Amino acid sequence: MSLYSAIEPRSSGFLEVSKLHKIYYEECGIKDGIPVIFLHGGPGGGFGERDRRYFDPEAYRIVLFDQRGAGKSTPAFCLEENDTWNLVADIEKLREHLGIEKWIVFGGSWGATLALVYAEKHIDRVLAMVLRGICTLRKEELRWFYQEGASYLFPDRWEEYVEPIPEEERGDIMTAYYKRFTGDNVEERLRCAKAWSKWEMSISQLRINPDTLSLCADDSFSLSLARIECHYFINEGFFDSPNYVLDNANIIHESRIPVTIIQGRYDVCCPAKTAWELYKKLPNAEFYLIEDAGHSAKEEGITKKLVEACDKYKTLVKA
Template identity: 55%
Template sequence: MNIGVAVVPPNTPLRLSLTHIPPSHALSPINNPTTQGRRRNLAVLSRKRNLDYHSSDWRVISETMESKGVSPEVNTSLYADIEPYNTGFLKVSDIHTVYYEQSGNPDGHPVVFLHGGPGGGTSSKNRKFFDPHFYRIILFDQRGAGKSTPHACLEENTTWKLIEDIEKLRTHLQVSEWLVFGGSWGSTLSLAYSESHPDKVTGLVLRGIFLLRKKEIDWFYEGGAAAIYPDAWEPFRDLIPESERGCFVDAYHKRLDSSDKETQYAAARAWTKWEMMTAHLLPNEATAGRGEDDRFCLAFARIENHYFVNKGFFSSDSYLLDNLEKIKHINTVIVQGRYDVCCPMMSAWDLHKAWPEADFRVVPDAGHSANEPGISKELVAATEKMKFIIKGGAP
């Protein structure tokens, strides 16, 4: 079923558009008779109108929602700041220990937030995409990032080790299945995790799609994005002698892996500033300022570069697209900024063409960051959409 592309005009109230809701995989945290009854009622209502229960037609869904007393216009505002009710450290290997936290409703539907980078770590702002009365919000810092230890460590740090960690955390927290939410590298990891453990994923919310293919790396680090941000590119370029500019990723790897700490930090600052300066459609001083935080820069640059040098540890350049059949039954929302320079829309477009069943939302006045106003609105709307589905279509 091809639902096309939804381009959302600026300052337009978002309306809930439900797509691809197989009864066998409705987003219920448990086999609750009440939830099952609500799901049956929604299916019966659709059948009475001679309509397909899987229909993505907004009129059908709008009528269904209104008949149940639900406004078709949904919340798109970030939720208020909250504090975690539980924090901890989970030892996932002889080397690595990961930080995790839980906030929101301890009895709510679990959602795991997969941060970007890799190496970016989590932030208290990440909790604000989710209704804290409905969701059990789980954040964790991936190996070497944020509060996880050892800091900026590359040893035993691969995509597949991170997937193992996600499963260890799920088991540790006694979660049977969860909604998976990730942007940028978080979208990469969300897809890889879901393709490895589709039975544990009740839904996907993906932002700023990054499939970690060579053409995406080349676009950002070998001159493509430089045509749009030449002023930000030049400091990044100038750290590398002309004789080594055949591959900037490799040249930076040499410096980020140097035994000399000052060489490491200089490369880490330049690498991080380049990405932070291009993350928004318009200049953002707070994001750009992260390039001055040496601790953040070291983990962000070292881990990110390590993954890129190793091609994401995938067996082929098209690995994530090649394995999509494993997850096409999962309810999914894809949110993409039209003018994303870090993860250009070509990747989201390729994912959309390969997975037309997913709800594809293009924000016309946004770049890469989840904090872009249009992006954050769509992400909150997506979690609200998932909430409606989890409830079985009932208010």
């Protein structure tokens, strides 16, 4: 099953979620379809045209939005008033603004983290969940990707990633990058943002994709992704306990809502261990480990399974 054909938004706009922030959103598909919200990754990644295409536009009312500081939302790259709990509140404000009672929640990578936290906070508003490339922003996950672990598999790309950071600061690379992302040196900030983004984009797929890597050439994309990601990661997701997401997964399990978990076997950004631990907390969920895939939703096996999951829910789930 491939993606659905490209579609244009049926409506779009900006929603003021605070005196500082306005979030950009789109609606696609049919107005009276099953509501589904797409939560993009990063944080800071924004959504793209491809993200509309996992869903049958004849069956779904598709909602997509750029989280605070990302994509078309304003102000760009802003870290002020930008944390997990504000994003959860934004999702609820958008739901109320659009007059939706309940919706399917679809998210990958950081989008899966946000989807889980939203569901744990507002389970009565969730019809079903489709989750891909699971992460929960625990220290062990962040250390694997940004300090020691993935570096053993990609020493050539790791060398480029750490190059902007002096050797004496490499004992805590995230902190060193955050200092530069929030500093006054604009040129250094951009240089570091591109190095951070290139590291992530270059190892997100089982086989490197030049189109994915080319995203790093865009200054806005790199600044948004790197600054906002690092802001969230330094603060460990703004959670009040180190295992917050998994510790509260029982709320989802007890609700009996349908959940599909899709994970690449060779995901080095968000290793399969976390997805497996989530599955143990949600034993009634459908769990698919894609053998020939890494982290990206653009990989064929993952794309196919995401579309299949959404096709199944359009007949099983009623708003």
